[in-house]
Amino acid sequence: MRVDKYLWCIRYYKTRTLATTACKKGHVRVNDDVVKPSREVFPQDIIILRKDQINYRLKVNDIPESRIGAKLVDIYRTDTTPKEQFEAKALLKYSKDYYRKKGVGRPTKKDRRDIDDFTDETSLSEI
Structure with a gap:
C-alpha cells in the first residue's frame, strides 16, 4: 500500500x-x-x-x-x-500563549483583563 x-x-x-x-x-x-x-x-x-x-x-x-x-x-x-515529544509541544504552547513583541498592535481583550487584574491586585496590596 x-x-x-x-x-x-x-x-x-x-x-x-x-x-x-x-x-x-x-x-x-x-x-x-x-x-x-x-x-x-x-x-x-x-x-x-x-x-x-x-x-x-x-x-x-x-x-x-x-x-x-x-x-x-x-x-x-x-x-x-517518545513522551518527550508531547511534553515539548505542551511547553511550546505555554511559551506562545504570552509571547508578543513589545509595541506590536493594541492589547487584546485578554491582555486588557490581565492588565486590569494586575493593577487591581497592586492597588489592594497598597491599602
Missing part, C-alpha cells in the same frame, strides 16, 4: 490529499529515507511522521484493506513516539 494511503487509512490525516502533501513536503520518512507519496509500505517498516511539531514514530504491523475505525488503529500500527 502507498504510504500516503496508509497514513490516511490509520487516521493520521483526515484526507488523502493532506497525507500526500505531507509526503511531498518531506514530513514523512520510511526507514530513515524521505519518501514520495507513492512509496510502498510493508509490515515491519518504521515511519517517522512530523505533524503538529511532533515527530511521531510508527511501526507498521499490518496493512489495512481500507480506512479503518479509530478503535482498530492499534492493530495496524505500533506508536513508539
